[in-house]
Amino acid sequence: MDINNLKEKQEIKNYKELCKLLDCKVSAGDSKKSQLKELERYVKYHKEGNKFIIDEIYKDIKEKQDNRKNNKGKSADYIDDLQLRLLGEFLTKGKGSNLTIGKSVLLRDTGLVNSNYSYCKKRQEKLATYLDIDKETIYDYYNSVDSMVVNNLERALKNLSNEKIIALDMTTIICKNKLVTLEYKHETYIDEFDEEIERITPVANADIVYEEVTEKEHEIILRVEGELLDQMEVKRVTDLFATGKIKEYYDRCYFEIRKELPDFNFYFKAYKITYNYDRIINKLNEYGYDDWLKDIETQCKYIINEGVQDKIISNARNRKIRKDKEYENVIGGIKPNEKHGCRLNDKYIDKYNNISHNVIDLNAKNIKKNVKQTKITYEQNIKS
Template identity: 35%
Template sequence: MNIENLKQGMILKNYKELCSVLEIKPSDGNGKKSQMKELERYIKYHKEGNKFIIDEVYNEVKEKMDKRTNGNNNDLSKNLRYMILHLCHKNKLRSKVEVGYSKTFLYSYCGMINENYRDTKGNKKAFAQYLNLEQLAIEECFEYTDDRMGQALRRALSTLTNTNKALGYRYGYNYVLNSETYHMTADIDLETIIRDVENKTMKQMKMNRYDKIYNSGRWDDFKFKVINTLKNEYPLYFKDLKYYYNVIVLNYKDSSIKRTLDGFEEAFGLDFKLAKTNVNKYFSKSLDGTITRRHEKNKVLTSDNLDEKNIYRSSKNYVKEQKKAKNTIVKDKAKKVDFKALTSFDLDDENVICEQLNINNIPF
């Protein structure tokens, strides 16, 4: 759910257009109700007929009012914020005022996923074979895991920005040149160029969303076209471009980070090891709740929810299989997945992003 696309005063003609702007799939029934409930944590809106009118985009994300998980969410957010602060404090911005991190890097550094995540996401078919599960089960696991990670990270960053006043953030790009060994964060001008080229390329490919490009198997083609256009039309900046990727750009002053980090350590007794362990524990526990609720919702199937996913969610093996898959990519003590006995595979473009897991390559 990309809230960044919504602006105060925006008028969307119907629910379908709202979903397109938010970059989410339209749903119905309980699924739609859940989407709208989640949306109300980020914005205030009203309806005129089928139209959605955006009255306000909140500066601070509202917490979920769910007694089953609210305490767990607060604990997760607190420890997650500490880990982000720790990363910023460790990597002081001496010559720049901002730096971009891929979401995968942040998820890993903060402790929400283990090292199996990036390898298995790059080859879900082999992962399903490894766990002796259907590929549908693996797709299901990554769907809610990615969604919940995104929510948790946005909530933590929003609180650090609007409540703790420790940093600012935006969505942008990092890029790598053939002549360099490190990752550079695009400034606003270069970010605008990349985004414009992406939009034009998506229009040429008759695609209006990132996920549709990826799910249609055209991601490599899309990136190839964008990179070539950047090289040819903007040689001053991108003649030597190797690749680029989406990041969350953090901007901060070292003094603000240190002040807030010290406050967390004094108030909660946190350190790097404890906070990372806590993030992993609380996030894994919250996913257990998600798995259970999905199963409970679909125990009784009706004519309105007889699709493949809901039938699987209603099955007696759903909870056991999902916890097996989830634990493999989330739990910090999970056994390392070894695909060698099954098949050889190439990491897709999404995993190229994980080169950034070597933080020594990031320019500071």
């Protein structure tokens, strides 16, 4: 940070111009806050709208303060960055005031997860084999991490909703095959009696369409989901993550739904967001941005992504500590069918790091094709 270009009573147009004078990078969220905190060691300033007014340049640089102890117990240090990233996401959609977007898409677009995450979530046993990690740890990972990242996302969305920047609702989207044309293919062949026979085969041409669920469709989906939970003897869908049966559950749901909705492909939960474009602009101005640059968007995503990875490991360490403490006076080893027994493994944290590197880290390679082509044998399926 170079303050040689600053002088007292100087008026600086905006944050971007300030960074140019200081010869430092335009930042977002918590990085920007740290940057401005660092500036306060050198100068006293105040703001008028987007302007920065330099009141005084200190002769002696103030001592740097360590505020990390005050952050102890904070649920997620990147929520502010996540809100900023969401504002940028809405801004780039333009002035249309409505957006319907799938949960997995928004998790990916904000940098909470990478493009491998949702794909591998549906193929956890294949992922376990591909990474050479026991399936119990993979189940434990998705059961813990999925609830964490979704809670982070929804907390940020609800914060924006509370400020009346957006209105937030949940909906269900169905993917359907919509019939476009029905043609008939005519073929002539000779039968066993040497007679000429014309065979007519119907050929359907369909488009893939995504539509918000109707009341009748919602009733069918809800009934089938409930019946399958009873048949699989679990109370909640989240319980299926712990047993690795989430894919089986949805495969069976789709099969049953198609009996009543023949054009049905699949469905997913989505956020239905109405946003106030002018309030988005005003909120970005509060953050100090009078425009939204691509490099700020990218930087914001990486800040969020690094924060998520740190939080995943921090939470995993706490879970392991609690599990180790539970077993510190137990004689005879792990109980048979012990719930969360994988947390007692000495390599539990290393395994979590490996999984995060593949399904969270934005720098990870695309492993979807490799996971898809992975074959699971009985021996691999029971690997410990």
